[in-house]
Amino acid sequence: MNKIVMASLFAAGLAVVAWVGWGFVGSSSLALVMTVVIGGVYVLGAYELVQFRAATASLTTALAVNPAEPLADLDGWLVRLVPSLRSPVRQRIEGERVALPGPALTPYLVGLLVMLGMLGTFLGMVITFKGAMFALETSSSLESIRSALAAPIQGLGLSFGTSIAGVAASAILGLLSAMSRRERLEAARLLDARVPALFRPFSAAHRRDEMLLAFKTQAQAMPLIAERLQDLMQGLERRNDQLNQHLLAQQQEFHREAASAYTQLASSVGASLQESLETNALRAGDAIRQVVEQAMAAMTQEAQHSHERLRETTDVQLQALTAQWEGTAHRVADTWTTALHSYTRTQGGLVEQLGGALQSVTQAFDERSNFLVASLRELGVQSHATQLAFDQQRLDGWSRSMETMASVVSAEWQRAGAQTAAQQQGVCQALEATTAQITERMTEQVTRAIGGAAALMDQSDALLRTRIETEAQWVHTQGQRMDELTAVWRTELNSLRDAEAVRGQAAVDRLDTLQAAVAQHLAMLGSALEAPLTRLLKTAADVPQAAAVVITQLREEMTRLSERDNVALVERTAMMAQLGTLLNSVSEAAIQQRAAVETLAGSAVQALEHAGQQFGRVLREQAGTVGDVAVHVAASAVELASLGESFSRGVDLFSGSNEKLMESMQSIEQAIGQSMSRSDEQLAYYVAQAREVIDLSISAQQGIVEDLRRLHGSEGSVGRPAMASLGGDA
Known part of the structure; x- marks a missing residue:
């Protein structure tokens, strides 16, 4: 279900960016270039999220297997995971509170999309103000002023169009990142739940229990050792x-x-x-x-x-x-x-x-x-x-x-x-x-x-x-x-x-x-x-x-x-x-x-x-x-x-x-x-x-x-x- 929803959201964001860019075809090359850059950043973030969700899916699949007895070989089980998750998962199994890694570039790409939209807006406003100043300086009649202000008004459309594309792509990419993080958190909770049963031989609690048992056995053997040492001392004296x-x-x-x-x-x-x-x-x-x-x-x-x-x-x-x-x-x-x-x-x-x-x-x-x-x-x-x-x-x-x-x-x-x-x-x-x-x-x-x-x-x-x-x-x-x-x-x-x-x-x-x-x-x-x-x-x-x-x-x-x-x-x-x-x-x-x-x-x-x-x-x-x-x-x-x-x-x-x-x-x-x-x-x-x-x-x-x-x-x-x-x- 989550896969379909995330695919739909990604398609919607990509459609918005494409619609805005189609509007700039043949009218403004600068706006078209900004829209293409926004679309490329959006696709890069989506690709990282796909890789992130694949790693989470490998962890969930590995935890789905529920054998009757605890595992005897941790390395063999970790081979099923992607290399980026093996070390953090091993540390969590051994009892260390280590967070699983999240997306590396997506948070920065979300902010970058907003900045690119604002950059398009600023460029459009610069073109609008420059055209208006030029029209007012060079025109004297009302008709000439109207015809001269047509280009600055189109520049306002450029500025607001790139802002719409950047904000929409940033919002959808942030939503997809939040959903991927939630899946990773659910996988981490499932891992913590399986540690006491499936990974007990590798946990810190199991090592503490083994140490206490060894101490008890040693304390019970001390009187016997003392008796044998006394007999040995007597034999040595003779x-x-x-x-x-x-x-x-x-x-x-x-x-x-x-x-x-x-x-x-x-x-x-x-x-x-x-x-x-x-x-x-x-x-x-x-x-x-x-x-x-x-x-x-x-x-x-x-x-x-x-x-x-x-x-x-x-x-x-x-x-x-x-x-x-x-x-x-x-x-x-x-x-x-x-x-x-x-x-x-x-x-x-x-x-x-x-x-x-x-x-x-x-x-x-x-x-x-x-x-x-x-x-x-x-x-x-x-x-x-x-x-x-x-x-x-x-x-x-x-x-x-x-x-x-x-x-x-x-x-x-x-x-x-x-x-x-x-x-x-x-x-x-x-x-x-x-x-x-x-x-x-x-x-x-x-x-x-x-x-x-x-x-x-x-x-x-x-x-x-x-x-x-x-x-x-x-x-x-x-x-x-x-x-x-x-x-x-x-x-x-x-x-x-x-x-x-x-x-x-x-x-x-x-x-x-x-x-x-x-x-x-x-x-x-x-x-x-x-x-x-x-x-x-x-x-x-x-x-x-x-x-x-x-x-x-x-x-x-x-x-x-x-x-x-x-x-x-x-x-x-x-x-x-x-x-x-x-x-x-x-x-x-x-x-x-x-x-x-x-x-x-x-x-x-x-x-x-x-x-x-x-x-x-x-x-x-x-x-x-x-x-x-x-x-x-x-x-x-x-x-x-x-x-x-x-x-x-x-x-x-x-x-x-x-x-x-x-x-x-x-x-x-x-x-x-x-x-x-x-x-x-x-x-x-x-x-x-x-x-x-x-x-x-x-x-x-x-x-x-x-x-x-x-x-x-x-x-x-x-x-x-x-x-x-x-x-x-x-």
């Missing part, structure tokens, strides 16, 4: 008496066992400490000394063997190179000497052949010149004499040039051989000096390293002896202190036993306290002795392991160094192979030079023979062609000049091969220097490894001494609190 008697018996037995155990512990600990420390120290010192001595001996032998092998290899290589170079130089010199002798013999033969040919030509010319004219005979004689003189001069010049060339070549070969021998001698001397220096330096370094190692071993032995004496003194002192502590404990226990007979129950309590303190001190003393002893034994056991690790590392380094030596040996072998290849190339170059010289000599001989034959043929055919003979002789001179250039080129090639040989010797010297530096680095590395081994041994021994000192300090600190606690209890 149990306490039994425990006191049992503790007295156990305390006496414990004191006897503790005294004997402490005496045995002190003696066994002292003996075991002394034996283990002496044994471990001697073993560690012997092992380290043997390892260092073996390592240094092996290093010394290896260095000596490597230097001896290097020196032998270098000597053999230098001897082989010297022999090869000397043989090559002798062979080249012999070859050049043989070539020069053969060339001289060939030239002599050619001269003799030329002389014989000239004699035969002269005889033939004499025989044929009888038929020539006297003038031709004289001319032939003159030309023949001139040619003979010219040929003799040319042959003399050739002989002198060949002798000069032979002397120059011989001087060059001798100078080159002398330079090569001097360079070889210098290289050999430098290698011998370098080898001697390397040997001396390595010998000195090995001697110094052995001396340093011996000094370090002596220091280590002295340190071990000092540490053993200190440990023996410390063990003796600790034994005396343990005896004194045992005597003090016995005295204090006797006095405590006498006091227990007088004090009774208080003495029993104090005995309990004393037993706890003694147990704690014993545990502390045991732990304090156990940890240092464990560390001490572990350190003593780790020293050989560390030495073994160092030895293993040293062996690995020796293996790597031997591998490096093998690599260096392979490099040296490759270098010697290169040197052999270079020597082979030098030999091949010498062979090629010899072949070139022989070829040049053969070509020179052939050229001379060809020149002689051609010269004789020309002299036979034409005695008067002196110019052609001169041309052929000039060609022979050119060929001899080319032969001299070939000799010069051969000398240049030999000089280039000597330079290459010197460069290879320099590379060999550099390789030997690198091997020397590597040997120095290896020796320095061996010395550093030996120092690390000795430092490791010293640090391990220092760690043992520090552990013994800490053990001494911990025993002293534990003994003092024990004495203080015993004195306080007494």
Whole structure:
């Protein structure tokens, strides 16, 4: 019923607003806009009321269910409500007087509608007054005043129309809000009525009843609890008496066992400490000394063997190179000497052949010149004499040039051989000096390293002896202190036993306290002795392991160094192979030079023979062609000049091969220097490894001494609190 009434009221209000707005369509846009704004605010308020009534309906529907028993789960029931009502409804069920929420915007929208209507009225009145003032100011006749006042009168209609729409919408929206609030109040009263029955387990009254019932039950159980506590106290007293008697018996037995155990512990600990420390120290010192001595001996032998092998290899290589170079130089010199002798013999033969040919030509010319004219005979004689003189001069010049060339070549070969021998001698001397220096330096370094190692071993032995004496003194002192502590404990226990007979129950309590303190001190003393002893034994056991690790590392380094030596040996072998290849190339170059010289000599001989034959043929055919003979002789001179250039080129090639040989010797010297530096680095590395081994041994021994000192300090600190606690209890 309420739903129909509220829908009718909403429709009526909306119809009034629409009727007023329809009246302004086409006449006043401002009034139409104000009416539309009023209608929008009215619809917004109605929408909020619809949401509000839906929330109220959800609460009413949830309360309409009336189960036979109270609810067991409040959260499950609250899920049926809208989120805005869950918290207030929970608080009202739990007993708090909290009002259910109402509409948030509707009260303000009701007032806003009235204000919008009044705003429309004010705007209409402003337009009316403005139009009236304009009509009165601009019109003078009655008709014009009437026509001018028509617009202001329409403005009054605007003002009152918007006021009607705003007031009507505000009234209807307020009525709808009041009806929605009444529904919410009815739902709240229904909720309050259902709380005692449906929601009793969740109410404050139910919690108060439960608390009162718990208090009553507790009050009824108090007498029974008091009786049971009294029985418990009596049982505790009996149990306490039994425990006191049992503790007295156990305390006496414990004191006897503790005294004997402490005496045995002190003696066994002292003996075991002394034996283990002496044994471990001697073993560690012997092992380290043997390892260092073996390592240094092996290093010394290896260095000596490597230097001896290097020196032998270098000597053999230098001897082989010297022999090869000397043989090559002798062979080249012999070859050049043989070539020069053969060339001289060939030239002599050619001269003799030329002389014989000239004699035969002269005889033939004499025989044929009888038929020539006297003038031709004289001319032939003159030309023949001139040619003979010219040929003799040319042959003399050739002989002198060949002798000069032979002397120059011989001087060059001798100078080159002398330079090569001097360079070889210098290289050999430098290698011998370098080898001697390397040997001396390595010998000195090995001697110094052995001396340093011996000094370090002596220091280590002295340190071990000092540490053993200190440990023996410390063990003796600790034994005396343990005896004194045992005597003090016995005295204090006797006095405590006498006091227990007088004090009774208080003495029993104090005995309990004393037993706890003694147990704690014993545990502390045991732990304090156990940890240092464990560390001490572990350190003593780790020293050989560390030495073994160092030895293993040293062996690995020796293996790597031997591998490096093998690599260096392979490099040296490759270098010697290169040197052999270079020597082979030098030999091949010498062979090629010899072949070139022989070829040049053969070509020179052939050229001379060809020149002689051609010269004789020309002299036979034409005695008067002196110019052609001169041309052929000039060609022979050119060929001899080319032969001299070939000799010069051969000398240049030999000089280039000597330079290459010197460069290879320099590379060999550099390789030997690198091997020397590597040997120095290896020796320095061996010395550093030996120092690390000795430092490791010293640090391990220092760690043992520090552990013994800490053990001494911990025993002293534990003994003092024990004495203080015993004195306080007494």
